[in-house]
Amino acid sequence: MKALVFLVVANGITAAYSLAQVLRCVLSMIRGRVLFNKPLAWAIFAGDQVMAYLTLAAVAAAAQSAVLAKLGQTALQWMSICNIYGKFCNQIGEGIASGLLVSLSMIVLSAISAFSLFRLYGDNNRKSNGRW
Numbered sequence: 001m002k003a004l005v006f007l008v009v010a011n012g013i014t015a016a017y018s019l020a021q022v023l024r025c026v027l028s029m030i031r032g033r034v035l036f037n038k039p040l041a042w043a044i045f046a047g048d049q050v051m052a053y054l055t056l057a058a059v060a061a062a063a064q065s066a067v068l069a070k071l072g073q074t075a076l077q078w079m080s081i082c083n084i085y086g087k088f089c090n091q092i093g094e095g096i097a098s099g100l101l102v103s104l105s106m107i108v109l110s111a112i113s114a115f116s117l118f119r120l121y122g123d124n125n126r127k128s129n130g131r132w
Helices: 002-031 038-071 088-120
Strands: none
Touching: 002 038, 002 088, 038 088
8 A cells, every 4th residue: 555655745745846836926926027938947847747747657556556455366365455444445546536636637737838838939030920
């Protein structure tokens, strides 16, 4: 069940990172200017990627552990523990579902930061003539 500890730690790290990003955004709004340049955009993009992969790995490990707890492993003579601890297994399932939601949110956030980063490299000098 170390995978569940990994899930909690990974979600804690992701929450701390998200709090730091919120503080950066609030500071930028208070100052009235955007604190956004290419090196900062790369750092945000890299951080978002790391957090997305971290949460995805944690959810995958916890889900594998939960499946093993639910079904057991007859070849190794590990019995299913969800027959004994039903409420615990339900709570673990809810935690993994919440972790999956966090993971998908981090993936969407990572895509948004990728768009923001690569928008800085676009050709803004050209005028649009209504064509794609």
